[in-house]
Structures are given as structure tokens and as C-alpha cells.
Amino acid sequence: MLTDAPTALFMFLSCIAGRVSAAGSDEARQHGNGTACQQLAAKFPSKTFGRGSSKYTLESDDPACVFTPSDEHDVVSALAIIEATHTKFSVRSGGHMPVVGAQSNDNGVFIALTEINIKEFNDDKSVLSVGPGNRWIDVYNFTSQYGLAVAGGRYGQVGVGGLLTGGGVNFFGNLVGWSCNTLVGAQVVLGNGSIVETSATSHPDLFWALKGGNNNYGIVTRFEMKTYPVTTAYAGATAWDGEDAAQVxxxxxxxxxxxxxxxxxxxxxxxxxxxxxPFVDEGFFRSAYLPFVNGTFSASPVSIENFTSIPGAWYDTVSHRENWVSLPIEVAAVDNNLRREQFRALALKAAPGVVDLAVDVVLRPALESGELSQVNGSVVSVAFEPISQMMLQAAQDSGDYAMDVDPADGSFMIILIATNWLDAQWDELMYSYSKDAADRLEARAKELGVFYDFIYLNNAAEGQNPFAAYGKGKSLPRMQKIQKEYDPEGVIESLMGSGFKLP
Structure with a gap:
């Protein structure tokens, strides 16, 4: 699965230092789940694939068939069949979330939105229509031809749909807020087959809920995003090894x-x-950062000089770039799905000592306890994702949104604890370490008064509830009410097995 933060960076740097193929869709007819896959294969023989076919994508679970709709009308037809047969299904855009079952299911219908990949400007190019099946690198390569950008994912291999409905940390956040704050509209196929165009003036309640509400309301088949003039940037990646460098x-x-x-x-x-x-010899530290400073520079920008002045890097591509897209291209060049991984998210206030706190509570025990030294390829990572008060103000100024993170509470950091390893036999141990480390960090942060009550959905782990803190608890009841209004029969709520469910 593809990642949106430190494990993508880890895989990228490590590479520096289950597709199944066959043909046809007969398998979908032969191995359908009840009648859903059989009916999809009969109605859409060129878009429905069973085990052994060329487009059957096997993730962590085992769907009975994969359906690849071309547009919103195909999605409507599929949902009608799924509802009539009461078949479990899941929906995949880019599939970057390493949560078991987040985009897959056991023996159900797997809807892959890959073919819904429109990229089209409005007349004055101020808005881009983008399909959920795109990866961000495809979107950026398209917009950059016109000297434009959208506030999408920082890692080019991440998919469009999940990032936008989960919030979205982007390259331009201090100016525009979360990625979802740059939406001006979205097309949604509801569980009853209705196609709804949402915006601030059309179904505004649904539009509000989509901005951070994940896929709890329907299947989004088109996003309308604001564009921004961007050409050059000072950007790249730098990495250092060693405990001393990690402290710096x-x-x-x-x-x-x-x-x-x-x-x-x-x-x-x-x-x-x-x-x-932990697995390598006596264990070692590795540190890295990916800066992005929008603009044209002849020297290192002052904002990142504390990093550019650190000596001893074993990898360094940070420089002025005539084409800002070269950074997401650089990272997207590595697509490694071979490692097992787990995310877990929490947040800390932007307060003195919080970085050392995370290192001491999460990382040092991974080396000192010895329990992870036996785990083949084990890596424990903490990503520190600064969220500025300026960004939160920009988000608020963009209009109401379900996440509703209050700028009055000041800046904070998303803390993403990521674990990586190679063999399934260690799954339970690595999951347990990740959860225990996050619990220890949360408890210690609360003791010190530096805990920030927010879980970033796109970095969350199975069992975490990102919605509880939205609007300091005020958003969730409204989100639940909107779900009941737009999914009265519970098709999305009860049959869709992907993403984070509303409690």
C-alpha cells in the first residue's frame, strides 16, 4: 500500500542506499459473491475482473471481483446491483492508507476508481475538475504545463480521493489550509443511486461533511479544486545517519x-x-526532511536554514527547482509495496521539548528494549508534521468544514508513528509496539500539558476515532445526522467496508 508520510520517505531513502496477471473476466462470472459479481460481469464484461484476470488487484484481503467504472453512471449501476444483492463492497482511489481492510474486503465487490481520472480546467483555469482515480503526480504533471498547481498530496504516488476526504496536508497549507478547504464542489453518488452535485450553495450540508468526513456519505466521482499559480520552489530531500545527527x-x-x-x-x-x-546490528538512527518553499531562490531560504546548515548528510537534493513538480516526481519514483506497515496518529502542541519527548518515548525504547531486534527489517519512525496557526486560519477563512480545527488554539504538530517490517509473523508484535508507544506518548504529553486533541484521519490506525475531536466534539452529531439524511437505507453505512466509519 502507498503512504503519505514518513514511511514513503523511508522507502524512498532506503531504495537509494501482488499483481496477478492473466486475461478476460470469466473468473468474475465463475467466482462471484452470490450474484453481485455475476451481474456486474454480465452488464460490464470489460470492466469486471475476477481472480486471475489482469486487473484483479489483490491487497491484504480477498475480494470476489474487481469492478472498474468509467464514470458516475457506472457507479450508479454497480450500487444498484450491490444493494439488491446486499453485497459487501469497498472503494479504492489511491489506496495509500495502511489499515487492514481500509480499501479491500473479503469476498465482496472491490470498486477501483482508477478509470475515473478526468483532469479538466474550467474556462479561466481557476478550477480543476479531477477524478478520484488519479494519482497526484498525474494531476501535477497536467497543471504544471500551465504554470498552475492544486493543493494536493505531497507524495506523488498517493491517490486523490482519500486524501481530499480525509483533510489533506499539502505544500501550500499556510496560504490555503487543508487540501479539502480548496474544494469548490464535488460530485457524489449516493447509496440510493442519486448523483448529487455539492458545493457551498448546492447541498451545502453534504459538502461540509465531505471535508474531512471520509467516505461515509457516498462515492465521490469528481472533485472541483481551486488552482494557484506556482512554477518554482526550493525543495528536495536530505538524510543523515547517527544518533548525534538525529539530535541536531x-x-x-x-x-x-x-x-x-x-x-x-x-x-x-x-x-x-x-x-x-532495531534489526540492523545494534540498531541505528536515521533522520530526514523534505522541505518545500514556494518561490525563486538563489540561496537557501531563511525558513529552513536550521536544516540546510546541518553537516554530514549522506543524501541531499535540496536546491532551487525550476519546476516545483520535480519533488513529488522524485519521491514517486519509488513505489515499494513489499513492506508491511502500520500508522498511528496523535498530535502535540507546538511547545518547548515536544520533539525530544517523542524521540524519548517512541524511538529510544524501540532500540533499548531489544524486543524489535528480532523483527526482520524492523523500522520505527516518527514524522513531525507542523500545522501552523496561519494554516488553520486559512482553513477557517475558506468556509465551514467538518474538521473545524480552531486556529485560536495555536500551532501544533501531527505526530505520525509508523512501523515497518518484512514478515507477517511479526504483525502482532509490531502493531502492539505502535499502539503502546502512542499510548505512552499521549499519557506523558497530557501530564506535561502539551497534548493536542486531534487525530489526522489520513494517518490514523484501525480503532482510532478521528471524528471525535472535530469541532471540539460539535461536528460529529451533525455528521451523523447528515449521513442519515443522505444514506437513509444505510447502503454506505452498512455495506461499504472501507475507510473510517462514523461512530
Whole structure:
């Protein structure tokens, strides 16, 4: 599965240092789940694929068939069949979330939105219509031809749909907010087969709920995003090895998030991480960061000088780039689905000492306890994703949205704990370590008064509830009411097995 944060960076740097093929769709007819796959194969023989066919994508679970709709009308037909046969189904856009069952299912219908990949401007190119089946690198390569950008994912291999409905951390957040705040409209196929155009003036309640509500309301078949003039940037990736370097990087992250640091620069986005490798010899630290500073520069921008001044990097591509898309292209060049992984998210205030706190509570025990040294390929990573008060104000200024994170509470950091390993036999141990580490960090942060009550959905783990903190608890009842209104028969609520469900 593809990732949107430190494990993507880990795989990218590590590469520096289940597709099944056959033909035809007969298998869909032979191995259908009840009658759903049989009916889909009969109605859409060129778009329905069973085990052994060329487009059957096997993730962590085992769908009976894969259906690849071409447009919203195909989705309507599929949902009619699924509802009539009461068949479980899941929907996949890019599939970057490493949560078991997040995009797949056992013996149901797997709807892959890959073919719904429209990329089309309005007349003055101020709005881009983009299909959920796109990856962000495809979108950026399209918009950059016109000197434009959209506020999508930072990693080019991530899919469009999940990122936007989960919020979206992007390169331009200090100016535009979350990625979902840049939406001006969306087309949604509801569970009853209705096609709804949503915006601030058309079904505004549904439009509000989509901005952070994940796929709890229907299947989004088109997003309308604002565009922005962007051409050049100072960007790249840098990596260091060793515990001493990790401390210097930690100090640089801490300085970045404090008042007057780089977090206050409207054009700077930073994605740093520190990780440990317990399985390698006696274990070691590795640190990295991906900066993105929008604009044209002849020297390193002041906002990231605490990082660019760190010596001893074993990998460094941070520089001025005439084409800003070269950074997501650089990261997207590596697509490694071979490692097992787990995300878990929480948040800390932008306060003194919080970076060292995360390192001491999450990373050092991974090396010192010895329990992970036996796990083949084990890596434990913490990504520190700064969310500035400026970004939250921009989000609020864009209009109401379900996440409703209050800028009055100040800047904070999304803390993404990611674990990576190679063999399934260690799944339980690695899952347990990730959860225990997050629980320890949350408890200690609360003791110190630096805990921030927010779980970023796109980084969350199975069992976490991202919706509870939306609007400081006020959003969830409204989200539940809207779900009942737009999915009265419970097709999406009860039959769709993907994403995070409303409690």
C-alpha cells in the first residue's frame, strides 16, 4: 500500500542506499459473491475482473471481483446491483492508507476508481475538475504545463480521493489550509443511486461533511479544486545517519515550530522524520526532511536554514527547482509495496521539548528494549508534521468544514508513528509496539500539558476515532445526522467496508 508520510520517505531513502496477471473476466462470472459479481460481469464484461484476470488487484484481503467504472453512471449501476444483492463492497482511489481492510474486503465487490481520472480546467483555469482515480503526480504533471498547481498530496504516488476526504496536508497549507478547504464542489453518488452535485450553495450540508468526513456519505466521482499559480520552489530531500545527527535534526524541528521559526513563513512546508532501525546490528538512527518553499531562490531560504546548515548528510537534493513538480516526481519514483506497515496518529502542541519527548518515548525504547531486534527489517519512525496557526486560519477563512480545527488554539504538530517490517509473523508484535508507544506518548504529553486533541484521519490506525475531536466534539452529531439524511437505507453505512466509519 502507498503512504503519505514518513514511511514513503523511508522507502524512498532506503531504495537509494501482488499483481496477478492473466486475461478476460470469466473468473468474475465463475467466482462471484452470490450474484453481485455475476451481474456486474454480465452488464460490464470489460470492466469486471475476477481472480486471475489482469486487473484483479489483490491487497491484504480477498475480494470476489474487481469492478472498474468509467464514470458516475457506472457507479450508479454497480450500487444498484450491490444493494439488491446486499453485497459487501469497498472503494479504492489511491489506496495509500495502511489499515487492514481500509480499501479491500473479503469476498465482496472491490470498486477501483482508477478509470475515473478526468483532469479538466474550467474556462479561466481557476478550477480543476479531477477524478478520484488519479494519482497526484498525474494531476501535477497536467497543471504544471500551465504554470498552475492544486493543493494536493505531497507524495506523488498517493491517490486523490482519500486524501481530499480525509483533510489533506499539502505544500501550500499556510496560504490555503487543508487540501479539502480548496474544494469548490464535488460530485457524489449516493447509496440510493442519486448523483448529487455539492458545493457551498448546492447541498451545502453534504459538502461540509465531505471535508474531512471520509467516505461515509457516498462515492465521490469528481472533485472541483481551486488552482494557484506556482512554477518554482526550493525543495528536495536530505538524510543523515547517527544518533548525534538525529539530535541536531530534532533541535532543528523544535526551532522550526516555535514562534518566529520557519512555521511562520507562509511559503514553507516541512516534512521531517526521525527513525530507528532495531534489526540492523545494534540498531541505528536515521533522520530526514523534505522541505518545500514556494518561490525563486538563489540561496537557501531563511525558513529552513536550521536544516540546510546541518553537516554530514549522506543524501541531499535540496536546491532551487525550476519546476516545483520535480519533488513529488522524485519521491514517486519509488513505489515499494513489499513492506508491511502500520500508522498511528496523535498530535502535540507546538511547545518547548515536544520533539525530544517523542524521540524519548517512541524511538529510544524501540532500540533499548531489544524486543524489535528480532523483527526482520524492523523500522520505527516518527514524522513531525507542523500545522501552523496561519494554516488553520486559512482553513477557517475558506468556509465551514467538518474538521473545524480552531486556529485560536495555536500551532501544533501531527505526530505520525509508523512501523515497518518484512514478515507477517511479526504483525502482532509490531502493531502492539505502535499502539503502546502512542499510548505512552499521549499519557506523558497530557501530564506535561502539551497534548493536542486531534487525530489526522489520513494517518490514523484501525480503532482510532478521528471524528471525535472535530469541532471540539460539535461536528460529529451533525455528521451523523447528515449521513442519515443522505444514506437513509444505510447502503454506505452498512455495506461499504472501507475507510473510517462514523461512530
Amino acid at each position: 535534526v530534532a533541535d532543528a524541528i523544535q526551532a522550526f515550530i516555535m514562534p518566529g521559526g520557519g512555521i511562520d513563513d507562509p511559503h514553507t512546508e516541512l516534512n521531517p522524520s526521525i527513525e530507528v532501525h
